[in-house]
Amino acid sequence: MSKIKVGINLLKVINCGMLCNVKLLHFLNFILCSRSLLSLRLLLLLKPQGSDSIRPKRENTILICAPLDRKRRRIHSTRFQGVYTLRARERIPSNKTETTFNLDFLIWFYRENFSTMPALCYLLEGMGSSCSRSHSVNEANTEENLKAVEIDRRILQETKAEQHIHRLLLLGAGESGKSTIFKQIKLLFHTGFSEAELRSYTSVVHANVYQTIKILYDGSKELTQIESDSSKYVVSPDNKEKGERLSELGSRLDHPFVTKEITQDIMNLWQDAAIQETFSHGNMLQIPDCAQYFMDNLDRLSQPDYVPTKEDVLYARVRTSGVVEIQFSPVGESKKSGEVYKLYDVGGQRNERRKWIHLFEGVTAVIFCAAISEYDQTLFEDETKNRMMETKELFDWVLKQKCFEKTSFMLFLNKFDIFEKKVQKIPLSVCDWFKDYHPTTSGKQEVEHAYEFVKKKFEELYFQSSKPDRVDRVFKIYRTTALDQKLVKKTFKLVDETLRRRNLMEAGLL
Amino acid sequence: MSVAELKEKHAAATATVNSLRERLKQRRQLLLDTDVATYTKNQGRSPVNFSATDLVCCRTLQGHTGKVYALDWTPEKNWIVSASQDGRLIVWNALTSQKTHAIKLQCPWVMTCAFAPNGQSVACGGLDSACSVYTLSSQSDRDGNIPVSRILTGHKGYISCCQYVPDQETRLITSSGDQTCVLWDVTTGQRISIFGGEFPSGHTADVLSLSISSTNPNMFVSGSCDSTVRLWDLRIASRAVRTYHGHDGDVNAVRFFPDGLRFGSGSDDGTCRLFDMRTGHQLQVYARPDRNDDEIPTVTSVAFSISGRLMFAGYSNGDCYVWDTLIAEVVQNLGTLQNSHEGRISCLGLSGDGSALCTGSYDKNLKIWAFGGQRKVI
Numbered sequence: 001m002s003k004i005k006v007g008i009n010l011l012k013v014i015n016c017g018m019l020c021n022v023k024l025l026h027f028l029n030f031i032l033c034s035r036s037l038l039s040l041r042l043l044l045l046l047k048p049q050g051s052d053s054i055r056p057k058r059e060n061t062i063l064i065c066a067p068l069d070r071k072r073r074r075i076h077s078t079r080f081q082g083v084y085t086l087r088a089r090e091r092i093p094s095n096k097t098e099t100t101f102n103l104d105f106l107i108w109f110y111r112e113n114f115s116t117m118p119a120l121c122y123l124l125e126g127m128g129s130s131c132s133r134s135h136s137v138n139e140a141n142t143e144e145n146l147k148a149v150e151i152d153r154r155i156l157q158e159t160k161a162e163q164h165i166h167r168l169l170l171l172g173a174g175e176s177g178k179s180t181i182f183k184q185i186k187l188l189f190h191t192g193f194s195e196a197e198l199r200s201y202t203s204v205v206h207a208n209v210y211q212t213i214k215i216l217y218d219g220s221k222e223l224t225q226i227e228s229d230s231s232k233y234v235v236s237p238d239n240k241e242k243g244e245r246l247s248e249l250g251s252r253l254d255h256p257f258v259t260k261e262i263t264q265d266i267m268n269l270w271q272d273a274a275i276q277e278t279f280s281h282g283n284m285l286q287i288p289d290c291a292q293y294f295m296d297n298l299d300r301l302s303q304p305d306y307v308p309t310k311e312d313v314l315y316a317r318v319r320t321s322g323v324v325e326i327q328f329s330p331v332g333e334s335k336k337s338g339e340v341y342k343l344y345d346v347g348g349q350r351n352e353r354r355k356w357i358h359l360f361e362g363v364t365a366v367i368f369c370a371a372i373s374e375y376d377q378t379l380f381e382d383e384t385k386n387r388m389m390e391t392k393e394l395f396d397w398v399l400k401q402k403c404f405e406k407t408s409f410m411l412f413l414n415k416f417d418i419f420e421k422k423v424q425k426i427p428l429s430v431c432d433w434f435k436d437y438h439p440t441t442s443g444k445q446e447v448e449h450a451y452e453f454v455k456k457k458f459e460e461l462y463f464q465s466s467k468p469d470r471v472d473r474v475f476k477i478y479r480t481t482a483l484d485q486k487l488v489k490k491t492f493k494l495v496d497e498t499l500r501r502r503n504l505m506e507a508g509l510l
Numbered sequence: 511m512s513v514a515e516l517k518e519k520h521a522a523a524t525a526t527v528n529s530l531r532e533r534l535k536q537r538r539q540l541l542l543d544t545d546v547a548t549y550t551k552n553q554g555r556s557p558v559n560f561s562a563t564d565l566v567c568c569r570t571l572q573g574h575t576g577k578v579y580a581l582d583w584t585p586e587k588n589w590i591v592s593a594s595q596d597g598r599l600i601v602w603n604a605l606t607s608q609k610t611h612a613i614k615l616q617c618p619w620v621m622t623c624a625f626a627p628n629g630q631s632v633a634c635g636g637l638d639s640a641c642s643v644y645t646l647s648s649q650s651d652r653d654g655n656i657p658v659s660r661i662l663t664g665h666k667g668y669i670s671c672c673q674y675v676p677d678q679e680t681r682l683i684t685s686s687g688d689q690t691c692v693l694w695d696v697t698t699g700q701r702i703s704i705f706g707g708e709f710p711s712g713h714t715a716d717v718l719s720l721s722i723s724s725t726n727p728n729m730f731v732s733g734s735c736d737s738t739v740r741l742w743d744l745r746i747a748s749r750a751v752r753t754y755h756g757h758d759g760d761v762n763a764v765r766f767f768p769d770g771l772r773f774g775s776g777s778d779d780g781t782c783r784l785f786d787m788r789t790g791h792q793l794q795v796y797a798r799p800d801r802n803d804d805e806i807p808t809v810t811s812v813a814f815s816i817s818g819r820l821m822f823a824g825y826s827n828g829d830c831y832v833w834d835t836l837i838a839e840v841v842q843n844l845g846t847l848q849n850s851h852e853g854r855i856s857c858l859g860l861s862g863d864g865s866a867l868c869t870g871s872y873d874k875n876l877k878i879w880a881f882g883g884q885r886k887v888i
């Protein structure tokens with residue numbers, strides 16, 4: 001330590017006024033406990049009263065090492081013998097004589113790894129001039145300095161406050177149920193939907209009804225052209241006119257509210273054999289999953305004073321825009337054990353994921369939603385691509401991202417209820433990824449068998465896509481039906497448990 | 511006409527367009543007889559003399575608790591605003607390296623920030639698909655945060671870049687992931703013009719960056735994931751004035767040359783390119799000298815020195831090359847100097863008078879580099 005070599009990081013000129021040792025100590029304490037500066041050392045130069053400028057002479061140099069012991073302030077000095085213990089009222093000595101100080105001082109921060117001499121000369125130059133400058137423009141600088149210190153303190157405080165919040169990111173292909181999970185969490189653990197929010201969904205529900213019937217009608221026309229056995233898709237003549245009108249209404253941006261006459265038309269069209277046939281063979285069309293539910297409840301939806309129920313809201317489909325977030329705390333057995341979670345749904349971004357996914361580096365866990373019922377459906381954006389393959393590619397891509405190296409993955413195999421019904425009619429092997437599947441039995445056991453097969457496929461994919469050093473991150477698969485509130489609650493409790501266990505492990509307590 | 515026939519027609523039309531593009535490309539090759547570097551060398555010029563002490567890191571701005579994503583200087587006052595992953599905007603005084611303002615944003619996913627020409631307000635945008643404007647002189651609330659003065663909504667995708675029109679505090683341009691750029695009137699919050707979108711000559715993928723010409727503020731260029739850069743005139747929103755092809759990957763950064771007649775662009779293919787604005791030719795390719803094909807570091811940001819002789823390019827592996835624009839050689843790598851960044855360089859910018867360069871990085875710091883010693887500012 002014979003030469004003080006300085007690598008410049010910060011240069012501050014602080015004027016604390018006359019004999020305010022307490023302030024100095026508080027200030028030093030704050031600086032030294034601040035996380036980013038823990039590895040730094042302080043060089044404290046004191047100006048004895050009466051002198052006009054400071055030169056870094058050896059006599060007035062005191063070196064302080066971090067971190068300071070809270071109770072007893074220790075100042076180690078290279079120039080002085082021994083150690084000085086400083087208590088609140090003690091004055092800072094210099095030259096071993098006790099003198100009152102005008103605390104004009106410079107605090108220099110420097111790192112352990114030193115830089116070269118030219119930099120030191122530069123600093124000394126700057127330092128010399130700023131010292132004398134500071135002497136004359138004290139007041140102006142003081143305010144700025146205090147403000148800067150205040151900002152640092154606030155940043156530290158805010159960062160500390162946020163440390164215990166676990167952040168979860170919902171990812172998944174389009175229509176995999178992310179937003180439904182989001183809404184469920186809102187209903188379960190948050191305050192749920194307010195009256196105003198429920199009301200705001202009325203237009204969404206009506207829009208969904210129009211969209212559904214339009215897709216069905218247009219779909220039936222398309223199928224008559226494509227399918228060989230086209231006669232079963234031809235709508236009966238009296239319903240045709242209604243179909244055309246509804247289709248036109250559905251393509252407009254502002255739909256009229258669903259009135260009694262329109263309801264009657266929709267019901268007639270829905271019950272037409274051709275439309276029913278189209279619906280059952282709807283895997284090539286983009287029929288939303290809520291179709292059956294809304295059609296069944298059409299009477300209730302068309303009432304003039306209709307306010308959507310919570311279940312209606314869960315089924316309603318609207319493309320989310322931007323990012324939505326929700327902060328909640330699943331209450332455990334004892335109120336105190338509740339962790340705080342923040343859930344983010346980025347579903348609405350219809351663009352290059354790779355350009356913004358790095359923003360989420362450092363989230364606690366990624367909840368990846370995969371709708372296992374869509375193994376026979378094609379994408380909305382690209383009708384030649386199978387949805388399950390898209391999900392597979394997306395999952396693979398997400399696993400390989402550098403920003404998720406240490407993130408836990410919770411895979412939700414969603415839409416199990418639809419999967420149950422579908423797997424008995426349409427074999428899994430229609431999807432390329434599952435082409436080596438052979439049904440063994442039938443009925444309930446078959447469903448379980450199929451589910452286990454899909455689960456195993458995802459597990460294989462996980463291990464294939466994770467580099468050897470990453471395989472240790474937490475990876476769990478859950479079976480979900482996003483619309484079933486009890487199931488979501490149970491699933492989430494399991495997720496919470498997993499994450500808490502991970503926390504304890506990381507803290508070295510398990 | 512049935513769906514199948516329509517699809518066939520579409521495929522045929524696409525093929526025609528592609529073949530026409532090929533022909534254009536070949537024609538352009540014929541017209542272009544040399545590039546900037548070859549010409550300069552033929553004239554007998556040599557690379558600028560740049561040693562390790564010519565550009566020194568004189569300040570490190572610490573305080574962000576997350577990766578720094580974007581930064582911007584004020585034109586006169588030497589203040590810098592930086593945006594980071596922790597959801598904060600911090601305004602620094604570059605000379606004293608102190609923080610003057612710290613703004614905690616409502617939506618923490620911020621990707622860009624910009625200073626108004628008068629230095630009184632800052633704008634930022636990100637995943638929330640809206641651009642928020644904060645006036646620095648407004649009263650902070652009891653938590654110490656400055657309230658937002660205006661939110662500009664209307665985009666359907668994330669905001670990747672925003673910039674104020676020079677000398678006009680009320681107009682700013684944003685580029686977004688929904689493939690459009692929009693000119694806003696800040697006082698009313700309305701969109702004045704939309705560049706791209708439904709119009710056929712707009713970008714066909716996310717727009718990642720934009721740069722407004724300082725000599726002619728009516729022109730700006732935007733770079734996008736579709737590997738092209740497009741030139742727009744503020745007064746004509748219906749079509750792009752010109753499209754510049756040449757890059758092989760997403761164009762991450764574009765910056766006008768100081769004279770406003772050329773611009774540089776940096777891309778995921780690891781190269782920077784210099785284009786002539788008026789003829790559309792690609793004047794020069796700046797490709798990294800080390801050629802290992804495992805993982806090519808991508809260019810994240812580009813800036814020119816005040817005369818244009820030097821081009822600063824930040825890369826994803828932490829390098830910051832100083833290119834001699836005329837000779838197309840690397841004269842310095844700031845990433846290897848003392849005190850350089852430890853992570854990828856995400857943004858860089860030159861101060862208004864050109865005497866200092868600020869770089870921001872994923873290691874949560876910003877560094878200010880100044881021309882030191884005997885070196886005059888070029």
